[in-house]
Amino acid sequence: MQVSEEAITRVQSLAQSGLSRVPPQYIQPHHTRPVYYTRIDSENIPLIDLTFFDPTRRASTRESIARACRDWGAFHVTNHGVPLSLLAAMRRVGRAFFTDCPMPEKLRYACSAAASEGYGSKMLADSDQQQNDAVAQVLDWRDYFDHHTLPLSRRKPDRWPEYPPDYRDTVASYSDEMKVLAQKLLALISESLGLRASRIEDAVGEFYQNITISYYPPCPEPDLTLGLQSHSDIGAITLLIQDDVEGLQALKSDGSGDNWVTVEPLSDAVLVLLGDQTEIITNGKYRSCEHRATTNPDRARLSVATFHDPAKAVKISPVSELIAESSPAKYRDVVYGDYVLSWYTKGPEGKRNLDAVVLDA
Numbered sequence: 437m438q439v440s441e442e443a444i445t446r447v448q449s450l451a452q453s454g455l456s457r458v459p460p461q462y463i464q465p466h467h468t469r470p471v472y473y474t475r476i477d478s479e480n481i482p483l484i485d486l487t488f489f490d491p492t493r494r495a496s497t498r499e500s501i502a503r504a505c506r507d508w509g510a511f512h513v514t515n516h517g518v519p520l521s522l523l524a525a526m527r528r529v530g531r532a533f534f535t536d537c538p539m540p541e542k543l544r545y546a547c548s549a550a551a552s553e554g555y556g557s558k559m560l561a562d563s564d565q566q567q568n569d570a571v572a573q574v575l576d577w578r579d580y581f582d583h584h585t586l587p588l589s590r591r592k593p594d595r596w597p598e599y600p601p602d603y604r605d606t607v608a609s610y611s612d613e614m615k616v617l618a619q620k621l622l623a624l625i626s627e628s629l630g631l632r633a634s635r636i637e638d639a640v641g642e643f644y645q646n647i648t649i650s651y652y653p654p655c656p657e658p659d660l661t662l663g664l665q666s667h668s669d670i671g672a673i674t675l676l677i678q679d680d681v682e683g684l685q686a687l688k689s690d691g692s693g694d695n696w697v698t699v700e701p702l703s704d705a706v707l708v709l710l711g712d713q714t715e716i717i718t719n720g721k722y723r724s725c726e727h728r729a730t731t732n733p734d735r736a737r738l739s740v741a742t743f744h745d746p747a748k749a750v751k752i753s754p755v756s757e758l759i760a761e762s763s764p765a766k767y768r769d770v771v772y773g774d775y776v777l778s779w780y781t782k783g784p785e786g787k788r789n790l791d792a793v794v795l796d797a
């Protein structure tokens with residue numbers, strides 16, 4: 437079995453080999469290193485309590501959501517209706533797979549050019565451009581497991597880990613619960629813009645949902661590396677949970693410039709991240725959130741991101757209700773599949789793929 441070749445590329449294997457310096461392909465250029473911008477910890481991502489999701493309190497919830505979507509493109513929700521035991525179970529099965537399964541077992545699920553679902557380390561395709569220029573892409577200090585979960589026709593639990601024994605059932609239940617929460621949130625987000633509740637979900641169409649568990653092993657040189665490079669998520673809405681290890685940061689732009697703000701790990705909350713398609717649909721009234729993951733030398737970190745995306749054939753454009761003479765369309769129509777392709781070949785580099793569909797003022 438050619439396991440050893442594959443194993444070298446897993447960040448977890450590298451970390452466990454006890455190296456004191458990271459290999460050159462993981463070293464970020466100066467301007468993307470974690471210390472490049474100031475880090476401010478006095479500010480926090482807004483926290484919104486969805487207990488007030490009931491009709492009598494909806495107005496104030498909508499206002500908080502509007503503010504969070506304008507200022508951050510991200511917010512935490514509590515009392516979201518997803519059983520807290522399920523959030524804990526999802527973290528537990530994910531961690532068990534990464535830490536307890538021997539590498540040859542994990543590699544049985546390795547993803548490949550032909551199958552994007554499964555266990556991987558390198559998300560982006562090597563583009564022809566990169567190969568021609570011999571410019572190597574800087575690698576993330578991360579391993580992951582990607583699950584295709586919705587529509588149900590894409591859900592193939594036999595492609596997911598068998599260990600621990602409740603892994604597959606946990607991922608399936610988690611997928612169902614996250615879909616309900618994503619629908620609830622898109623309804624509130626629509627209403628917060630004066631749109632009918634179903635407006636954004638109608639524009640997205642049936643959800644294509646993927647669940648990615650990211651595992652960031654301890655890193656000997658955290659100042660030189662990133663667990664995950666700066667990006668905004670490409671779909672409509674991402675729901676993320678993390679363990680108790682810090683590492684996720686959101687970019688906050690305001691009068692004082694750009695700052696990276698650490699997203700505090702909150703075990704009972706779900707983090708909502710608006711994606712690029714929501715920015716387009718809302719004609720830029722709401723922004724997708726640029727974020728990244730840093731590493732640390734001491735403790736492995738785990739996160740679970742649940743992405744809700746349009747089907748590849750869906751055409752996304754700003755909704756007509758938000759276009760007027762005084763606020764013309766800011767984005768050109770995009771076929772979602774074309775957007776995805778450009779993202780995976782060019783790489784995110786912050787929000788450059790979204791910038792490419794912005795219309796000239």
Ligand SMILES: O=C(O)CCC(=O)C(=O)O
Nearest residue numbers: 648650678684729739741
């Ligand atoms: O690990 C994290 O907290 C971030 C994960 C993420 O941004 C992603 O998977 O798109």
Ligand SMILES: [Fe+2]
Nearest residue numbers: 667668669727
């Ligand atoms: Fe992300």
